[in-house]
Amino acid sequence: MRHLIIKSLRIIFNIRGMSWLLKILFKTDYNRIFRYVMGKVDNLDINKEFVVRRKIKGAIFELDLYKPTQRSIYYAPLYERENLKLTFKYLQQNSTFIDVGAHIGYYSILIGKNVRGVNVISFEPSKENYDILCKNIELNNLKKIVTPFPFAVSDKNETTTLYLNPFNDGGNSLEQLPHQALKEEKVQCVRLDDFLKEHNYYNINFIKIDVEGHEMKVLHGMPNTILKFHPTFLIEAQTKNEQNEIVIFLKSFGYSHFHLNSYHLDILCKY
Structure with a gap:
């Protein structure tokens, strides 16, 4: 039942002009509305091995449709459309494109598939x-293009x-979570x-960082x-506050062009 409900929503959001209409009516983008609607159906039963x-x-x-972020990627017309467009x-x-906090590879795979000559x-x-x-x-078939590493990125080389x-x-973090984590893992950090x-x-051209509150420590490890x-x-x-801190830090390195996402706290920083 849940699968049918959300599949229907995906069809609706794919209707031509729907993105424009939602912005007019609700003053927000369809991805945000989609996440809200999906949150409302989160109490419905779902097979915990629902892999598609x-x-x-x-x-x-x-x-895995049991996982909220992966479910959003599956059902949204194009997950994080604005950020992908800028990338x-x-x-x-x-x-070379560096994906810090790659999750299941959404950005890494799309970049590897669609950008000529890129190294990920x-x-x-x-x-x-x-x-x-x-x-x-x-x-x-991206083993020669996308190289994965099971490491966290921080300002120190250590186990944490x-x-x-x-x-x-998609919300795991090296920072203590505001709610109690049910599980912990020991991981290797690299500067x-x-x-x-x-x-x-070499030729590092673009770095995406999504590490749930650990962003400044990632930046401090790469001057x-x-x-x-x-x-x-x-x-x-x-x-x-963290958004402002990031902008101030990169301005000290000469960065002068900043694009702030209209609906989230994402920042595009260009030298």
Whole structure:
């Protein structure tokens, strides 16, 4: 029943002109409305092994519909449309894209499939998400383009605790969660400056950071990378204060162009 309800919503949201109409009527985008509606049906029963596949922009994704974020990717017409549009606009061909907090590879796979000559480095510390990330790389024959690493990224090279969000598979964090995490994992952290130097990665053009409140520590671990490559950043902040802190930090490196997402706390930072 739940599958039929949300499938019907997906059909409705795909109607031509629906995105424009929703913005006029509700002063917001359809992705936000979609997440709200899906939250209302979250109490319906669902098979906990409801694994499906969906093709998005030429890429195939294996998704577990029991997981809220993966379910959003499956049912939304195009999950995080605005951020994807900006990423494709500013990411250069024949360059390196770094995905910090890759989750199951939504950005990594779409970039690997659709940008010519790109080299993708994906960091995902959660074992469960990392396994799905690797599966999606294999499904799309991207092993030579997308390289996954089961590491967290921070300002230190150390072993630390990853707190697993019991309500959102995309909400795991190195920061203590506001609610009690049901599970924890010990994970290896790397400083991006040290990691890139050790592996001899170059031409770093675009870095996406989505690490649930740990964004500033990721940035503090990569000053040399910022100074050398001046990559474009897409960063998901958790609070307005953190958003301001990120802007101030990158301005100190000479960044002057900032695009703030209209509905969320995401920031595109361009040198």
